[in-house]
Amino acid sequence: MGHLPTTARGRATRARILESAADLIQRRGVAAVTLDDVERAAGVGRSQLYHYFDDRDDLIRSVVHSTVDTVLAAQEPLLLEVDSPAGIDRWFDAIVANGTRQDAVGGCAIGSLASQLSGRDDLTRQAFVDAFARWEAPLIAGLRRMQESGELRPDVDVTELADLTMAAIQGGLLLAQVRRTPDQLRLALRGARAALEDALTPLS
Amino acid sequence: MGHLPTTARGRATRARILESAADLIQRRGVAAVTLDDVERAAGVGRSQLYHYFDDRDDLIRSVVHSTVDTVLAAQEPLLLEVDSPAGIDRWFDAIVANGTRQDAVGGCAIGSLASQLSGRDDLTRQAFVDAFARWEAPLIAGLRRMQESGELRPDVDVTELADLTMAAIQGGLLLAQVRRTPDQLRLALRGARAALEDALTPLS
DNA sequence: CCTGCTCTGTACTTTCCAATACAGAGATTC
DNA sequence: GAATCTCTGTATTGGAAAGTACAGAGCAGG
Numbered sequence: 001m002g003h004l005p006t007t008a009r010g011r012a013t014r015a016r017i018l019e020s021a022a023d024l025i026q027r028r029g030v031a032a033v034t035l036d037d038v039e040r041a042a043g044v045g046r047s048q049l050y051h052y053f054d055d056r057d058d059l060i061r062s063v064v065h066s067t068v069d070t071v072l073a074a075q076e077p078l079l080l081e082v083d084s085p086a087g088i089d090r091w092f093d094a095i096v097a098n099g100t101r102q103d104a105v106g107g108c109a110i111g112s113l114a115s116q117l118s119g120r121d122d123l124t125r126q127a128f129v130d131a132f133a134r135w136e137a138p139l140i141a142g143l144r145r146m147q148e149s150g151e152l153r154p155d156v157d158v159t160e161l162a163d164l165t166m167a168a169i170q171g172g173l174l175l176a177q178v179r180r181t182p183d184q185l186r187l188a189l190r191g192a193r194a195a196l197e198d199a200l201t202p203l204s
Numbered sequence: 205m206g207h208l209p210t211t212a213r214g215r216a217t218r219a220r221i222l223e224s225a226a227d228l229i230q231r232r233g234v235a236a237v238t239l240d241d242v243e244r245a246a247g248v249g250r251s252q253l254y255h256y257f258d259d260r261d262d263l264i265r266s267v268v269h270s271t272v273d274t275v276l277a278a279q280e281p282l283l284l285e286v287d288s289p290a291g292i293d294r295w296f297d298a299i300v301a302n303g304t305r306q307d308a309v310g311g312c313a314i315g316s317l318a319s320q321l322s323g324r325d326d327l328t329r330q331a332f333v334d335a336f337a338r339w340e341a342p343l344i345a346g347l348r349r350m351q352e353s354g355e356l357r358p359d360v361d362v363t364e365l366a367d368l369t370m371a372a373i374q375g376g377l378l379l380a381q382v383r384r385t386p387d388q389l390r391l392a393l394r395g396a397r398a399a400l401e402d403a404l405t406p407l408s
Numbered sequence: 409c410c411t412g413c414t415c416t417g418t419a420c421t422t423t424c425c426a427a428t429a430c431a432g433a434g435a436t437t438c
Numbered sequence: 439g440a441a442t443c444t445c446t447g448t449a450t451t452g453g454a455a456a457g458t459a460c461a462g463a464g465c466a467g468g
């Protein structure tokens with residue numbers, strides 16, 4: 001890992017590099033982004049890149065971590081409320097809305113990176129394992145609260161339900177990316193929603 | 205597109221190039237595969253590559269088409285029988301088995317390519333739209349037969365059910381690739397299976 | 409101010425890899 | 439069996455992009 005900045009200016013520069021790189025990668029894919037591109041987009045020189053990052057691979061890894069943090073931070077408020085059907089609906093709606101943004105190519109920022117890079121080395125793959133685990137944790141916690149409060153049948157495995165939901169999200173986003181329409185994402189989420197419905201306790 | 209081979213030897217060489225390239229790409233990702241790699245793996249010289257393909261991009265496009273054909277051909281016998289719960293189970297089992305193969309990194313050959321390349325140009329993206337459509341068609345047809353025979357409720361939208369299933373498969377395979385375990389794939393498919401179960405006519 | 413640090417700008421070197429050139433081997437037709 | 443295709447091997451070129459060198463600017467503490 002390259003030098004971490006100590007001054008405010010340094011932090012701003014490093015952040016700007018990561019932001020630009022993440023944006024470019026998100027749009028064009030990891031392979032199609034050169035260091036020159038990043039420099040131009042971030043308005044920095046070559047020396048800055050190598051001041052803050054060891055090499056290109058280090059930059060990519062940093063982008064992965066940064067992207068994961070950004071995505072999770074953006075969803076955090078919603079993820080804390082996934083302990084009711086209504087809360088889950090709000091979360092799903094946000095995912096659909098995000099996947100429908102005009103500027104977005106569609107697809108999941110994390111999922112896209114994962115399928116591009118998880119075959120690279122085990123360290124990188126592990127980063128995605130962690131990312132998905134962090135993403136799933138609040139969902140599992142929310143479902144567990146629902147189970148404890150009696151909303152969810154006690155015999156359902158909440159981790160399985162969460163895994164199933166994550167798979168639906170990822171698959172839906174991938175197909176939405178290919179077809180450039182959120183329809184299939186909506187359907188996939190509806191499927192996950194149905195699985196949740198099944199796990200609810202029959203109306204008391 | 206480069207010259208199509210006219211002799212048996214030529215066909216064998218072209219096929220060997222495509223096979224090696226597809227294998228390398230599947231394992232390392234499109235970006236990490238060089239023409240030298242392909243040459244070495246296929247045991248051919250540089251001139252062969254440029255004899256059968258215009259340039260690198262043409263080779264990649266050809267790999268995409270070839271991969272789609274291979275995957276669909278491999279599943280064809282099972283896909284023709286997805287007109288009963290048992291047939292669908294057999295299909296799902298095959299997908300899980302395929303994702304669990306020792307040599308396979310996991311992930312869907314088509315899905316991985318799609319998320320790497322669908323952002324490239326519209327022509328490439330369209331290839332994946334077609335691929336998924338071709339893949340989904342026999343499933344839709346099977347479900348429709350089930351509906352006509354009364355096995356499936358008449359009010360369910362079979363294309364929605366098929367879309368949902370494809371999303372589950374893709375998401376499950378992506379997560380299986382990241383976690384290197386088929387567990388999540390199995391769960392995702394179980395979710396799709398449950399959605400199907402819901403659509404069956406209540407036991408007569 | 410001056411000393412030592414972090415940070416930045418530019419020009420250069422090196423490596424890698426796609427693409428080409430060209431000659432030679434193998435096949436096919438008449 | 440000569441002529442002309444298709445196919446193959448090796449060596450080279452050209453360009454792009456990663457990585458390096460080094461000097462200079464900005465900013466702290468004494």
